[in-house]
Amino acid sequence: MTDLTEAARRRQHILRAAVRQRLLDPERPELLLAGFVDLDGIAGTVASLHRAFPGSLRVLHAFAAKANSLVPVLAELRRHGMGCEVATGGELDQALAAGFPPDHIVFDSPAKHRRELERALGLGITINVDNFQELSRIGDILDGRPPRSRIGVRVNPQVGGGAIAAMSTATQTSKFGVPLTDRGSRERLLRAFEEHPWLTWVHTHAGSQGCPLSLMARSVAQAVDFAEDVNHRLGRRQVTGIDIGGGLPVNFATDEVSPGFDEYVRHLREHAPALFSGRYEVITEFGRSILAKNGLTAAYVEYTKSAGGRPIALTHAGVQVATRTVFQPEAWPLRITAHDPHGAVKHGRPVAQDIAGPACFAGDLLARDRALPLLEPGDIVALLDTGAYYFSTPFHYNSLPEPAVHGVRVDGDGQVRFELIRPAQQLDRLPTP
Template sequence: MGAGESGFGARRDAAVREAVRRGLVTADRPVAGLLDVCGARRAAAGLRAAFGGVEVLHAFAVKAAPLVPVLRLLADEGLGAEVASPGELALARAAGVPAESVVLDSPAKTTAELREALALGLAVNVDSREELTRLDALLAEAGAPRSPAVGLRVNPQVGGGSIGALSTATETSKFGVAMRDEGARQWLVRAYAERPWLSRIHAHVGSQGCPLELMAAGVRDTYELAEEINATAGERRIRTIDIGGGLPVNFTSDDIAPTHADYARLLAATVPGLFDGRYGLVTEFGRSLLAKSGLILARVEYTKSAGGRRIAVAHAGAQVAVRTVFAPESWPLRVAVFDGRGLPKRAEPVPQDVAGPCCFAGDLVAVDRLLPRIDAGDHVALLDTGAYYFSNHYAYNTLPRPGVYGFAVDEQDDGTDADAPGVRFATVRPPQPLEELVAESGGGASGAGALSALR
């Protein structure tokens, strides 16, 4: 079991108290995302330390937190960006991530995306045989461009974890070239032999729900293929191995387990050649860098009872916690309860549901959970939500995107003094105004009557 980060609970309580006191969460703006900047910086530093001693690019998976200020913060900490769409690339560029620190992954890259990636000098992981053929044509069209940072994504087919939707190395995964299919290994070796510009190889076994041993097995098989390709070519054709990300997060407590150091140690034991300096490395961690540093804070609007159980109706539900609402067994979240002033409630726990604002019965973030009695006007905090939650909005019922705020807590602030000025906030994304929602839904000056004009 990994150790919980020292002082995180106190920083979290201080941030909640100040967010309520300063009006970041109010009756008019009843939900917000809070990100512990100190926690994010420490996670980035821990990742760098875990893989110290080898040449490595840590490319943060932008899909985990597609927010420009967050990407810039991580870039300041020495991280690059892994992008899987034109939108994610645009965010990374807006954050100032250098092109040489950007990795493009996607199973559906268009010709225009590939052409842009080559022009910008991004690293590209080719996902299929057909995509490689398309890239052959683009490179021929470009007329001997500068050496591209291009590799193939392979699927080592080592199996899946407990969450099928996040297991990317199964027999029939949609990602990469299936390594164990008949004739596939020979095709891969030949593809590299025929293309001296292919210099990388990439694999990503899966994310939450995948045990470290399974992930390490996929990296081992990919490394062994790289060794075979280089031996066949008679030279170090593959110079960089991209091992993906996917480190699972502990959602049951403040403990950080496993850590990036745990994974690096297992890799060193399983694939020692990965760390002997012959290969550059790329990682693509996302959730494990930010989840523990984030929380969603929401006002409780009403309480009621049904069938003998209390229900708290709050303003955080499927619109910010879509995975938890639709797959609660795979994505359970801890809930902390605070009073109307933002102070932790200490009442005796009682079984309660915590419901969200969306207009369907399953919009529940906790069911029959033992929590301090929740009353109208209190606040609930959904913990460990710094990745994939408040940054990936689900627009059910046309609910606006919540504001997101980074925070830092002075070390002397222990979270007990309601008037202590020890918390500083910075706006990452302002709350979405209703006017913007209307415009996005075709309600602009030129759009509102567009259908009415058709006869």
């Protein structure tokens, strides 16, 4: 174990404990695959987020629920002082079930139904309006009454995209928000703030994975500039808050956490210094960067074979838990480590091999031509950095069941304690007609 990094030793320690405690068991179909959330790691990551922003700033760090909407995970984040950003009525239900108070919840869907808006306004949940039609709908619902909610408008600064088009939301033709550079759009939005004194926030989000920090910071700068324009034009501090979104990219190549929240704050200070002036409250909406590196997925190797001279390991983890990686491997590569049946890291000469999933289509591959110690039946593969969007957002191809998810804490004496977050789905217990 001396040649392993601290992070690798911790993963090995957790996997060996999971095997000993029969949370992974090659003899039980429902335990051939499981997800693990490092609850100690979450505490450390959230603490680093709080430290990155100056204590003089009034900030609500709202976790983006779509990154991992499992209610016990959301409740853990709430206990560490976070709020919750939701993008659907379902995520709103999960946030409330996790115990978030309504004034710590932010509702950010581009297609909010009238009943969803009525519910959110009734509860006093913060709402970021996506478009002028939604703004009109909210005005009709309020009917002249002052809102309990903080209400803002999402602006699209149209500053461009990052390396992954699907993750870039500040492009010229993005479906999100009110564009600021389209002809007449900015002026129309300024008039809307003038007509609706209850519009007191501005929201922006440039994108996530693949977006450079400078692009994200320039997006925030445009939102702050628009807020300053509103207040200058109206001669009063109507806009009192800026929601800067989330989107901090994650390093999926190594154990290093980079970039960090502190680095992003340095970019924000450079591009949007008025954000730190004290004139505005701030909301953040980080998701992947909070959870990704605090989770892993483990699965048994069922069979091994060779085709065209290349070894293939057939495992129980595939498209059902790594959907983005399977369908867009170039954009979403995952690190994979090889372990023996007891959970210990395998050593040996690396051999190029394919790591395949159980689904019935040829593209269900976690990795192609990946150099690892040669896998054998009964071994375990660990998919790293999967705490966000992977096991928490299962894809039910071939009716593959949802795996169990366990929270993990390691005591000072090295004892590993597991907490069930989600039980394994039992397809043999489905209701019958």
